Amino acid sequence: MDALLNLLRENAANTPAQMAALLGCSEDEVRTHIRELESSGRILGFRAIINESQVGSDRVRALIEVKITPERGGGFDKLAERIAKHGEVRSCHLMSGGYDLLVEVEGGNLREVAAFVSEKLSTLQGVLSTATHFVLRAYKEQGVLMKAETVEERLSVAP
Numbered sequence: 001m002d003a004l005l006n007l008l009r010e011n012a013a014n015t016p017a018q019m020a021a022l023l024g025c026s027e028d029e030v031r032t033h034i035r036e037l038e039s040s041g042r043i044l045g046f047r048a049i050i051n052e053s054q055v056g057s058d059r060v061r062a063l064i065e066v067k068i069t070p071e072r073g074g075g076f077d078k079l080a081e082r083i084a085k086h087g088e089v090r091s092c093h094l095m096s097g098g099y100d101l102l103v104e105v106e107g108g109n110l111r112e113v114a115a116f117v118s119e120k121l122s123t124l125q126g127v128l129s130t131a132t133h134f135v136l137r138a139y140k141e142q143g144v145l146m147k148a149e150t151v152e153e154r155l156s157v158a159p
Contacts, residue, residue: 004033005042012046049144053137061090061106061135062113064121065099067128076100079126088116099131110134 007019014022016030023030037043052059071078076094080101084092091104103121107113113132122130138146 004030005037008034008043008046013048049141051138051146053146059106059108060110060113061104062117063133063135064103064105064117065131065133066101066103066121067130068100069126069128071126079124082124083121086116086120088113088120 003023004019007014007022016027016034020027020030034043050057066083068076068079070076080092080094083089083101083103088105088107089103090106091102093102094100095102105113105116107116113134117130117132121127140146
């Protein structure tokens with residue numbers, strides 16, 4: 001199953017036939033394993049990685065550092081789950097270091113993201129502070145380079 005998960009991480013668009021050939025098993029076995037992984041909650045979904053600059057998307061993304069106070073009996077989990085349920089939130093991670101949560105947010109424009117931070121996120125009880133960083137350009141997403149065309153660059157050789 002680990003080999004199948006690795007193939008799916010690399011390219012979930014591979015057909016069961018392609019994965020079966022790489023794994024040395026049948027297509028039915030691949031389909032069965034994928035169904036088992038989905039039903040057990042180990043696979044939660046499949047998504048395409050889209051180069052937003054190539055499709056003319058004007059969506060705005062921001063990474064928000066959030067400092068929070070852990071809740072009694074729930075630690076960071078309850079507040080993090082509450083934040084993660086907002087529709088604007090793409091991802092929410094507990095972090096080590098200078099802040100507690102890293103929240104990725106998406107909106108139609110800067111005002112939508114700013115409104116989310118000022119009206120929904122920073123007003124939550126337990127949120128001590130936020131620092132918002134707007135994503136200007138993506139160079140790599142989930143291991144995939146965002147460059148549309150690959151130009152082989154050679155390092156200069158010095159004598």
